Amino acid sequence: MHSFNDIADSTSLVSLSDMPGAIEIDGCAGTVRVPAQLPFASFVEQIDARGWALGNMGSLPHLSVGGATATATHGSGLRNRNLSASVVGIDLVAADGGLLRLNRADPRFPAAGVHLGMLGIVTHVTLAIQPRYHVRQDVYLNVPWTELLADPHGVLDSGYSVSVFAHWGSKTARVWRKHRLLAEQEGDTNGTWCGGSRAVEQSRSSGRTSATSPSSANPAHGMRDCRTSGSIGSPLQRARRSRRST
Numbered sequence: 001m002h003s004f005n006d007i008a009d010s011t012s013l014v015s016l017s018d019m020p021g022a023i024e025i026d027g028c029a030g031t032v033r034v035p036a037q038l039p040f041a042s043f044v045e046q047i048d049a050r051g052w053a054l055g056n057m058g059s060l061p062h063l064s065v066g067g068a069t070a071t072a073t074h075g076s077g078l079r080n081r082n083l084s085a086s087v088v089g090i091d092l093v094a095a096d097g098g099l100l101r102l103n104r105a106d107p108r109f110p111a112a113g114v115h116l117g118m119l120g121i122v123t124h125v126t127l128a129i130q131p132r133y134h135v136r137q138d139v140y141l142n143v144p145w146t147e148l149l150a151d152p153h154g155v156l157d158s159g160y161s162v163s164v165f166a167h168w169g170s171k172t173a174r175v176w177r178k179h180r181l182l183a184e185q186e187g188d189t190n191g192t193w194c195g196g197s198r199a200v201e202q203s204r205s206s207g208r209t210s211a212t213s214p215s216s217a218n219p220a221h222g223m224r225d226c227r228t229s230g231s232i233g234s235p236l237q238r239a240r241r242s243r244r245s246t
């Protein structure tokens, strides 16, 4: 569990870990039906292999589909909606033991979108999917806060997904910018942005993998960059990126 508050605390917890884990892709409807207990990282490669992708994911790959959509978990990006916004159907076992299947045509569905675990045991979540796309990621080091705060909205809206990682007491931050690509391409090769230096450029100029290398730019200390988001400055498939995160 990953909740910062006590919403997930209980005297009795129900584990769905022994439930079947098969997903069902409906290409005509543009949906995937996912067992609620599955972490995102465990099934996105399957939909990638079939040419599909999710529109957005959370920052953490091991969140369960049931938990993340129950709590309106979000990723980064000003124009990306939270993960519950992708839900088009919910199957749940209600308090009377009956199976309830809700979809967007059901007038009760809007009340179930962010249910916080209060409606019953969700067995499956059906998510909207879209054609597979590529994502380019660049990490910028030593970006001055004076630059970031001069136009915070512009900074956060400068990509499909933009994350700013603060270091307490520091006058600079690390910024992870992702752009969706139309096809496999390198995109821009600027070595600097907003006063900061691209991690891969600094790594090359120093000729060694030091504190400025892409891997050590990872805010999750001790984790290789492929653990969270793959290589820097090169295109990657969003779904494939997730698998590397496991």
Ligand SMILES: Cc1cc2nc3c(=O)[nH]c(=O)nc-3n(C[C@H](O)[C@H](O)[C@H](O)COP(=O)(O)OP(=O)(O)OC[C@H]3O[C@@H](n4cnc5c(N)ncnc54)[C@H](O)[C@@H]3O)c2cc1C
Residues within 6 Å of the ligand: 001, 002, 003, 004, 007, 008, 016, 036, 037, 058, 059, 060, 062, 063, 064, 065, 066, 067, 068, 070, 071, 072, 073, 074, 075, 116, 117, 118, 120, 121, 122, 123
């Ligand atoms: C280090 C860290 C970083 C985080 N980063 C982010 C972030 O970037 N963005 C963000 O939005 N959040 C973030 N979170 C919060 C996290 O995304 C949410 O707490 C999320 O709900 C956790 O998912 P989970 O699978 O662990 O769910 P759980 O904690 O297991 O459950 C969450 C809630 O959903 C209910 N639930 C879960 N499964 C079911 C089911 N099958 N049926 C019915 N109810 C169910 C539970 O009862 C509970 O109320 C972060 C948390 C941590 C610790």
